[in-house]
Amino acid sequence: MKFLKIAKKIPSSPALFLGLLAVFFLSLTVGSAPVPVLTGLFDWLTGQPGIPALVMGEIRLPRTLLALSVGAALGLSGAALQGLLRNPLADPSLTGASQGAALGAASVFYFALLPGLGVFAPLLAGLIGAGLTLLLTLWLAGPGRPALLLLAGLAIASLSGAALAAVLNFAPNPFAMQELVFWLLGSVSERGMAHLAFLLPALVIGSLLIWWQRPLLAALSLGEQVATSLGLNVQRGGRVIVFGAAILVGAAVATAGNIGFVGLIAPHLARPLAQNRPDRLLLPAAAIGATLVLLADITVRLMPPGREVRLGVLTALIGAPLFIRLIWKMRREWL
Amino acid sequence: MALIETRNLTLKNRLDSVSFTAEPGEMLAVIGPNGAGKSSLLQCLAGLLHAESGRHLPQEGGVFLNGTPLRAFKPTDRARQIGFLPQFCDSAWTLAVEEIVALGRLPWHDRDEAAIRQAMRETGIEGMAQKNINQLSGGEQARVWLARVLAGAPCLILADEPVASLDLYYQARIMDVLRQHASGEGCVILAIHDLALAARYCDRFCLLKQGRVHAFGPSETVLTEAALSDAFGVPIHVDLNHSPPIILPA
Numbered sequence A: 001m002k003f004l005k006i007a008k009k010i011p012s013s014p015a016l017f018l019g020l021l022a023v024f025f026l027s028l029t030v031g032s033a034p035v036p037v038l039t040g041l042f043d044w045l046t047g048q049p050g051i052p053a054l055v056m057g058e059i060r061l062p063r064t065l066l067a068l069s070v071g072a073a074l075g076l077s078g079a080a081l082q083g084l085l086r087n088p089l090a091d092p093s094l095t096g097a098s099q100g101a102a103l104g105a106a107s108v109f110y111f112a113l114l115p116g117l118g119v120f121a122p123l124l125a126g127l128i129g130a131g132l133t134l135l136l137t138l139w140l141a142g143p144g145r146p147a148l149l150l151l152a153g154l155a156i157a158s159l160s161g162a163a164l165a166a167v168l169n170f171a172p173n174p175f176a177m178q179e180l181v182f183w184l185l186g187s188v189s190e191r192g193m194a195h196l197a198f199l200l201p202a203l204v205i206g207s208l209l210i211w212w213q214r215p216l217l218a219a220l221s222l223g224e225q226v227a228t229s230l231g232l233n234v235q236r237g238g239r240v241i242v243f244g245a246a247i248l249v250g251a252a253v254a255t256a257g258n259i260g261f262v263g264l265i266a267p268h269l270a271r272p273l274a275q276n277r278p279d280r281l282l283l284p285a286a287a288i289g290a291t292l293v294l295l296a297d298i299t300v301r302l303m304p305p306g307r308e309v310r311l312g313v314l315t316a317l318i319g320a321p322l323f324i325r326l327i328w329k330m331r332r333e334w335l
Numbered sequence B: 001m002a003l004i005e006t007r008n009l010t011l012k013n014r015l016d017s018v019s020f021t022a023e024p025g026e027m028l029a030v031i032g033p034n035g036a037g038k039s040s041l042l043q044c045l046a047g048l049l050h051a052e053s054g055r056h057l058p059q060e061g062g063v064f065l066n067g068t069p070l071r072a073f074k075p076t077d078r079a080r081q082i083g084f085l086p087q088f089c090d091s092a093w094t095l096a097v098e099e100i101v102a103l104g105r106l107p108w109h110d111r112d113e114a115a116i117r118q119a120m121r122e123t124g125i126e127g128m129a130q131k132n133i134n135q136l137s138g139g140e141q142a143r144v145w146l147a148r149v150l151a152g153a154p155c156l157i158l159a160d161e162p163v164a165s166l167d168l169y170y171q172a173r174i175m176d177v178l179r180q181h182a183s184g185e186g187c188v189i190l191a192i193h194d195l196a197l198a199a200r201y202c203d204r205f206c207l208l209k210q211g212r213v214h215a216f217g218p219s220e221t222v223l224t225e226a227a228l229s230d231a232f233g234v235p236i237h238v239d240l241n242h243s244p245p246i247i248l249p250a
Helices: A002-009 A012-029 A037-045 A051-085 A097-111 A120-141 A146-169 A174-185 A193-212 A214-222 A224-229 A234-256 A262-274 A282-302 A311-334 B038-045 B075-081 B097-108 B113-122 B138-151 B168-181 B195-201 B225-232
Strands: B004-011 B015-022 B027-031 B062-065 B082-085 B156-160 B187-191 B204-209 B212-218 B236-239 B246-249
Touching: A012 A037, A012 A051, A012 A262, A012 A282, A037 A051, A051 A146, A051 A193, A051 A214, A051 A234, A051 A262, A051 A282, A097 A120, A097 A146, A097 A174, A097 A234, A120 A146, A120 A193, A120 A234, A146 A174, A174 A311, A193 A214, A193 A234, A193 A282, A214 A224, A214 A234, A214 B097, A224 A234, A224 B082, A262 A282, A262 A311, A282 A311, B004 B038, B015 B038, B015 B204, B015 B212, B027 B038, B027 B195, B038 B082, B038 B156, B038 B187, B038 B204, B075 B082, B075 B097, B082 B138, B097 B113, B097 B138, B113 B138, B138 B156, B138 B168, B156 B168, B168 B187, B168 B195, B195 B246, B204 B225, B212 B225, B225 B236
Parallel strands: B027 B187, B027 B204, B082 B156, B156 B187
Antiparallel strands: B004 B015, B004 B062, B204 B212, B236 B246
């Protein structure tokens, strides 16, 4: 992989975050109308009225920050779960959290639950859905090995997937169904600072929980027995990591719908930059996740106007072949 | 005082009233047939399995480190004193040798380069510090896993079959390093199948059979034809006067 060979020679973290910053500003400049970025930002920050301030403050900045936060949340949770499960093919959706969040949010659309909360209703329901599926997964996996989480998560994810399908099946009218499906396909457009105000605390709490367990992630490289013998509590720490990842994924899915494969691919791309160490992987994976989602969202905006390609569709279209390539590479290594 | 002591250590279906002590400066071999409870015993000593105390002495049973019940230790304090080398080691990620050895410092919450260097020097893997673990042979890897344990500077090393599947050269290298550790204040307890190798390196022996201590003591009392033949269920020829000692199925 030429990209990785080049990447190895660059001092990784600064380059990574500079790249993220560049993509961040690129995202602020891309849109249907040309707007002076810095003037707009300055006007918005100083509270001056005008079109540039409005476009920046109400549309591009929330959208950009949201894409960044969603990507970081997915990349970070993917890195944490892969480290915990000692499996480079583990994906955040394997905790069942993303399906649970989708189910929770979809139920709000369908049953018009929590009407008093307005825009926050699907977000809160998504987080509750993620939390409930996670509890079910943890209960099913029992106190045993983290590896069993993978199967338990898959089972609970299938269950919430089935419930979600039922919600879609009995949608009251075609428009409600269309709205649901489009929401599920994932997007960071048409959202405002309110969504960000919901996502950011979740991002901080989830990240801190995972950050706290870095020694466990490092020790788990050598297996659960060695980690325990090194004085670490694998069972409790594992739950903290899963809980943190579920908060990240739940909040990300609740705000932006399903953005597939970022949680799987971002840690994979970040691994060579962290010398394969699972504890050092967290920040690079978050940065790469954020960069990927920002780039994907910029691509969405650059597509010709008309029927918009959904962000989740684009990441899946790019991510799935990368996933296949990853498995192909692993197969060659084993043969 | 004994460094580590077990009193009526019992683990359902695996260990039955196991009692013994190990002193500083000692290398103790845990021997016995497959399924005799060697690995379970080492895992109990490492605090990985929680054993029930013996029925008759409920207040006194269990594992004691320097006279204190092992369960009373905080996990990090226990990990600073006891290093555990499992029977099967692997790394989920292709880490550099140095990074793996550095993991041994986790209980100390530091990255003591001097301790890491010394552990690599003792095991003779200094030259491979930057290599990835999957580039090494099985024998080289075995030394890396051992260096990881040594880097934590534990006084007690528990090694579960550290020389299984290694060639003669690496068997001797690993046993030399363990013997070195057990020469001062340190202590090594290892499970081992190669009885002749055990007789050559170890001070005392704990012969297990079906979870019970069948014989315990120096080679003259444990490595006898009668005790070994009984424990393993095959006639065994023993010649401890030969150098190195010979222990083979007759």
